[in-house]
Amino acid sequence: MNDPWWLVLIKVVVLFVVLLVWTIFNVWYERRLVGKMQHRLGPIMNGPLGLGQALADGMKLLIKEDFMPSMVDRVLFTLAPMIAGTAAFTAWAVIPFGGEVEMFGVKTYLQLTDLPVGVLVLLAVTSVGIYGFVLAGWSSNSPYSLLGGLRSSAQMISYEIAMGLALVSVFLYAGSMSTHQIVEAQRTPLLPFGVDIKLQTWYWLLLLPSFVIYVISMVGETNRAPFDLPEAESELVSGYITEYSGFRYAVYFLAEYINMATVSAIATTLFMGGYLPIWPLNAIEPLNNPWLGPIWFVIKVQLFISMFVWLRGTLPRFRYDQFMKLGWKGLIPVALAWIIVIATFQALRQENLLQQGPILWGVIIAVALVIVAVLLIGEKPEPVPEEEDDGPFDAFAGGYPVPPMPGQVLPELTGVVPSTAEPERPAGEEQ
Amino acid sequence: MIPLVTGQEVTFWIVAPLMVLGALGLLFFRKAVYAALSMAFVMVNLAVLYASLNAMFLTFVQIIVYTGAIMMLFLFVLMLVGVDTPDSVVETLKGQKVAAWLAGAGMLGLIVFGIGGALAGGPQVGLDQANAAHGGNVESLAALIFGRYVFAFELTSALLITAAVGAMVLGQHARTRPKVTQRDLAEKRLRDYAASGAHPGSLPNSGVLARHNGIATPALLPDGTVSEASVSAALASRGVILDAPALSRTTAEAFEAIEGPRAEEDDQ
Numbered sequence: 001m002n003d004p005w006w007l008v009l010i011k012v013v014v015l016f017v018v019l020l021v022w023t024i025f026n027v028w029y030e031r032r033l034v035g036k037m038q039h040r041l042g043p044i045m046n047g048p049l050g051l052g053q054a055l056a057d058g059m060k061l062l063i064k065e066d067f068m069p070s071m072v073d074r075v076l077f078t079l080a081p082m083i084a085g086t087a088a089f090t091a092w093a094v095i096p097f098g099g100e101v102e103m104f105g106v107k108t109y110l111q112l113t114d115l116p117v118g119v120l121v122l123l124a125v126t127s128v129g130i131y132g133f134v135l136a137g138w139s140s141n142s143p144y145s146l147l148g149g150l151r152s153s154a155q156m157i158s159y160e161i162a163m164g165l166a167l168v169s170v171f172l173y174a175g176s177m178s179t180h181q182i183v184e185a186q187r188t189p190l191l192p193f194g195v196d197i198k199l200q201t202w203y204w205l206l207l208l209p210s211f212v213i214y215v216i217s218m219v220g221e222t223n224r225a226p227f228d229l230p231e232a233e234s235e236l237v238s239g240y241i242t243e244y245s246g247f248r249y250a251v252y253f254l255a256e257y258i259n260m261a262t263v264s265a266i267a268t269t270l271f272m273g274g275y276l277p278i279w280p281l282n283a284i285e286p287l288n289n290p291w292l293g294p295i296w297f298v299i300k301v302q303l304f305i306s307m308f309v310w311l312r313g314t315l316p317r318f319r320y321d322q323f324m325k326l327g328w329k330g331l332i333p334v335a336l337a338w339i340i341v342i343a344t345f346q347a348l349r350q351e352n353l354l355q356q357g358p359i360l361w362g363v364i365i366a367v368a369l370v371i372v373a374v375l376l377i378g379e380k381p382e383p384v385p386e387e388e389d390d391g392p393f394d395a396f397a398g399g400y401p402v403p404p405m406p407g408q409v410l411p412e413l414t415g416v417v418p419s420t421a422e423p424e425r426p427a428g429e430e431q
Numbered sequence: 432m433i434p435l436v437t438g439q440e441v442t443f444w445i446v447a448p449l450m451v452l453g454a455l456g457l458l459f460f461r462k463a464v465y466a467a468l469s470m471a472f473v474m475v476n477l478a479v480l481y482a483s484l485n486a487m488f489l490t491f492v493q494i495i496v497y498t499g500a501i502m503m504l505f506l507f508v509l510m511l512v513g514v515d516t517p518d519s520v521v522e523t524l525k526g527q528k529v530a531a532w533l534a535g536a537g538m539l540g541l542i543v544f545g546i547g548g549a550l551a552g553g554p555q556v557g558l559d560q561a562n563a564a565h566g567g568n569v570e571s572l573a574a575l576i577f578g579r580y581v582f583a584f585e586l587t588s589a590l591l592i593t594a595a596v597g598a599m600v601l602g603q604h605a606r607t608r609p610k611v612t613q614r615d616l617a618e619k620r621l622r623d624y625a626a627s628g629a630h631p632g633s634l635p636n637s638g639v640l641a642r643h644n645g646i647a648t649p650a651l652l653p654d655g656t657v658s659e660a661s662v663s664a665a666l667a668s669r670g671v672i673l674d675a676p677a678l679s680r681t682t683a684e685a686f687e688a689i690e691g692p693r694a695e696e697d698d699q
Contacts, residue, residue: 076464076468115487116487116488116567116568116569117487117488117490117491117569120488120491120492120495121491123491123495123499124491124494124495124498124499126499127494127495127498127499127500127503128475128494128498128499130499130503131471131503131506134503134506134507134510135468137510138464138506138510146510149510150507150510150511153503153506153507154507157499157500157503157504160499177569399625400621400624400625
């Protein structure tokens with residue numbers, strides 16, 4: 001794509017404004033939605049539906065005193081938010097908002113630029129963005145910040161591996177790393193049993209394991225609950241942004257929300273058909289207009305953001321070692337095994353071996369069954385909790401109040417305290 | 432006649448001096464973190480050079496692998512162990528300086544003769560033809576890596592994995608006692624409670640009084656005495672704990688001022 005310079009300028013300005021406004025909206029959206037989940041209202045006072053609240057909060061941060069603690073590394077303390085903010089915006093350069101349209105007589109994609117290695121750009125920008133968080137932690141010269149920064153870098157590097165592996169199967173299937181072409185590849189009709197019901201080959205369905213791994217690792221990548229260990233307020237005050245305030249803090253706040261939208265946008269582009277209309281609406285031809293692409297895209301991304309909020313409202317925070325174990329011993333091996341399966345499948349398909357009739361399918365199914373059987377047999381049975389104590393329940397075993405052991409039952413009517421208003425009558429006494 | 436200036440040349444003359452500055456920074460910064468960042472800066476600029484030469488795949492792999500993974504691990508270790516003080520210049524390994532000079536000279540020779548040889552000999556077909564062989568930059572690279580150079584490539588990865596596993600084996604130490612789990616800790620707390628009455632829960636928070644909310648403010652027990660467990664032992668040994676009665680004196684005086692006259696009124 002060779003756009004004239006004025007078109008690039010228009011796209012950059014529109015993208016910048018959209019991201020800022022969307023972030024302000026998302027701050028409000030998250031607070032209202034998590035409020036609903038927790039049976040409270042959230043911000044409702046300022047502006048229609050409380051929409052002015054996020055704007056006011058942002059303004060407050062901008063006009064606060066620009067405070068820098070003494071003893072911090074002054075250069076890096078300022079550089080770190082700049083890196084984080086720049087990386088957050090840059091990622092959106094390759095996200096497709098829509099297909100090919102004609103704008104002022106020039107045919108162009110509704111995305112800033114389409115590179116043949118588009119998805120790698122996203123990974124590269126994310127990995128540069130980590131510097132923003134790590135340097136914030138180090139330059140603040142505070143143990144909480146340092147620990148937060150270290151946690152953040154370890155977490156993001158680990159989960160970037162799982163994320164990258166999940167994306168590999170999409171590359172294999174789409175045959176491209178360009179975001180535009182990946183979306184276009186998902187336009188291929190899916191024919192369940194040879195019937196055309198206008199379904200499209202969106203990769204969340206075809207590559208379900210990849211999608212699940214990606215969604216888990218994208219939560220880890222953005223430091224959001226339940227993986228918000230770098231800023232765990234019960235352990236690290238506020239992690240790497242403990243010492244930040246005012247505008248620099250606002251940049252981190254902005255970067256966090258943009259990153260959340262970025263990973264959601266990647267998930268939408270790679271697995272959810274990007275700017276394609278949602279089934280069954282794609283059967284209606286006018287709705288396939290490329291100018292409507294941004295609407296479908298924003299709806300899908302907003303659904304992912306709702307999922308982030310839902311997770312935050314539902315799950316408690318992980319312990320750090322459990323979190324790392326999940327990444328390295330759970331997600332990465334599964335992703336590797338899944339890539340091998342997909343690669344084999346693709347190789348067979350390219351050699352046209354899949355059309356050779358039932359024998360090959362029989363072999364594939366047999367191999368799959370053997371693998372499943374080995375996995376099931378090889379798996380250690382769940383350790384059954386030993387029923388040490390079958391005796392009667394002693395509420396003061398060992399001299400202090402204890403709950404019942406496994407296998408013991410609470411005596412009937414425990415906790416039902418007899419009312420003191422009425423004197424207890426001995427049984428059998430009739431009035 | 433003005434020679435034609437290409438965008439690639441402009442990029443080079445902007446980026447190359449920056450890279451030299453970054454490389455000098457790596458050598459001369461006294462703070463280890465700054466040196467590591469200069470290195471990362473050089474790597475990002477190298478990626479920009481690749482981009483100006485239309486090697487898009489190499490550009491982003493350079494950033495992901497070198498800037499994002501390797502330099503980040505360096506930075507991680509630097510921060511974790513806190514290498515901040517300037518190193519001493521005393522030679523600990525014998526003949527290290529001489530060996531370093533020799534290695535440097537060898538490296539220089541490799542670069543000069545390697546690049547010179549590549550420029551002087553062999554047909555140069557240009558990027559477009561090289562890319563066209565397999566229908567694109569990424570595809571051609573893949574054809575080379577997984578075709579002609581597959582053996583060298585796999586050997587390199589085997590070497591790297593061996594190194595990583597070796598480092599882990601050397602860094603590991605055998606456990607002399609079983610790992611303490613959360614359950615063990617909980618059971619120990621309750622055993623201690625049964626045996627000596629030690630409190631099984633978490634320690635009390637520091638007290639937040641009306642006039643002071645510092646971490647050095649102790650919590651008060653119901654009888655008004657200070658709870659020693661509510662402030663950090665380090666603060667206690669430094670003797671910076673705030674004096675709770677002194678803090679509450681103003682309140683007590685205020686109460687006295689109100690209660691005193693009232694009591695007199697009641698007496699009358």
